[in-house]
Amino acid sequence: MSKKDTARGLLVSPIRNGTVIDHITAGEALNVLRILGITGSTTECLSIATNVESRRLGKKDIVKIENRELRKEEVDRIALLAPQARINIIRDYQVVEKKGVEIPRILKGVVRCPNPGCITNTNEPVESTFEVLDKGLHCLYCDWLIKDDIANHII
């Protein structure tokens, strides 16, 4: 470890292969893991840093996941929680791909409709479908509008 690293406080070590999710909204790292299906019982090697100082955001969270490259639908989910997140795909310690997240116009199978009467909350062979609007998420089946607390509705 170099002097510089010690001074800045190296919180987590680099990963050889996998994904680094940087610039996560401070405090949302655990929610990001939850929506990626990573729990205490999964086998991924993880590093999590929360409330790290950030020039851009003031404070931010960082998640490093070894040996896993995120799929597009996973990135879509992260965008809902951390719209400023950056996804870095790492291979052999090198960043081979760097991308921002983008909330898609339509979210299919990402968010559960909070309306208990919605047809998507049954055994019908359809996925929940939400249109992303400025005022919130609009269920295209039952017209329900999710205005806040979106993290709690992510499948």
Added chain:
Amino acid sequence: MYHIISIRDFERKDLDYLLDRAEEFETGRYPPGLLEGKLVALLFFEPSTRTRMSFAAALARLGGQSISLDSVEASSIVKGETLADTIRVVSGYVDAIVLRHPREGAARLATEFASVPVINAGDGAGQHPSQTLLDLYTIRKSMPLDGINVGLLGDLRYGRTAHSLALALSLYGVTLHTIAPGGLEMPVNITLKLRERGVEVVEHASVEEVIRELDVLYVTRIQRERFPDTASYYNVASSYRITTQLLEGVRDNLMILHPLPRAGEIDPAVDRTPYARYFEQARNGVPVRMALLHEVMR
């Protein structure tokens, strides 16, 4: 394929066109046997008198025939068949499907699996577009829709007819006055949409404070079946009632409408006043549904 699912899907010109067509059907200006040879499935997963019978009557008057799911208990639904499968199967038997279902969004789902047109005859607390069209039709027969004062009274949270009607009226520059018991106010997604469309929505604590300003008073029933328990139902059920005393000093042209069935919200003595128009409104279901059935199958 032309489906009729939600009043949100309609522009003003579409509504005006359907209302004009309904008028033609009511006045007998149509050739006989327009839908002869056509077969329609009436799939009602919830009880209904007016909607179901008026669709059947409308179809019969146009020369078509209907088959129906007489009871959910006697169908494969009890074996766990999905609505999607039911729709796919029934699509193979008929030329159109009229669907009522207790779940919001059921009709939208049906369009994904149907190979024939679907008409939404009410989906849970969601939309009921054919009722809205007959409400508009009833008003339009007495006065132009533009710029009128409409009061919506009752269960505005679960009452799907009030949601659909409010959205439709927003296309006609009306002023909406809402009067709802606590906890049964109009859902936020509807009020946001109304305000987005520039509609003035005025909330009132009681019907007394606004009834003299209204051209139309639309009364709805407390939706007992949508309450989690009977205690919370009875708590609000008796909180409003239209009586003849309440009607003193109202505008001469006031129309009282109700999608029916009523459960005590309107005193039967009001039926004898010129303001009571709800039975005429129910009758208008036939020409309006003739227009809808003809439109989806022509």
